[in-house]
Amino acid sequence: MRVITGSARGRVLESPAGLDVRPTVDRVKEAVFSIIQFEIEGRSVLDLFAGSGQLGIEALSRGAKSATFVDKDKSSVEVVTRNVALTGFEHSSRIVCSDSISFLMLTKDKYDIVFLDPPYGSGLLQEAVPLVSKCMNPGGVIVCESPYGEELPERAEEGYRKYRTYKYGKTAITVYRYGE
DSSP: OBOOSSTTTTOBOOOOSSSSOOOOOHHHHHHHHHHTGGGOTTOEEEEETOTTOHHHHHHHHTTOSEEEEEESOHHHHHHHHHHHHHHTOGGGEEEEESOHHHHHHHOOOOEEEEEEOOOTTSSHHHHHHHHHGGGEEEEEEEEEEEETTOOOOSBOSTTEEEEEEEEETTEEEEEEEETO
């Protein structure tokens, strides 16, 4: 697992041990960042269910202003902390050890880009999508990773709708946009 491009290009990132974390493969990560490539510069990012933090770090490497990383697993938070330090993004990162749903319900922060990549089959994606739309700045984008074929809501609250779903093998990337 590596940073694909930008200021931290080529840095190899650590991944949490065990089967609970499933890092996004490079092919899918490249596709995600191709979809949103013109929306990253100067934006605030939320990497929910962060795992290793690779999606938020990739966004920072490509010019995002800031990233908040949220994961409830302490070992994942430790890995994110090391990866952020390795890439030199400590000044633009906030790392939170919290249940992601609780974080969404309590935060007052607003984001331009949100990455949702919870454990597959947990139901957390369906629970998080409506909540995350309340944390969005106008014109933001919500990017979800799930197993292909998993049903996601057509609409999130606050005017966000499913824009498009992309298939990469057994993985689906679903993008929500405001008013589309």
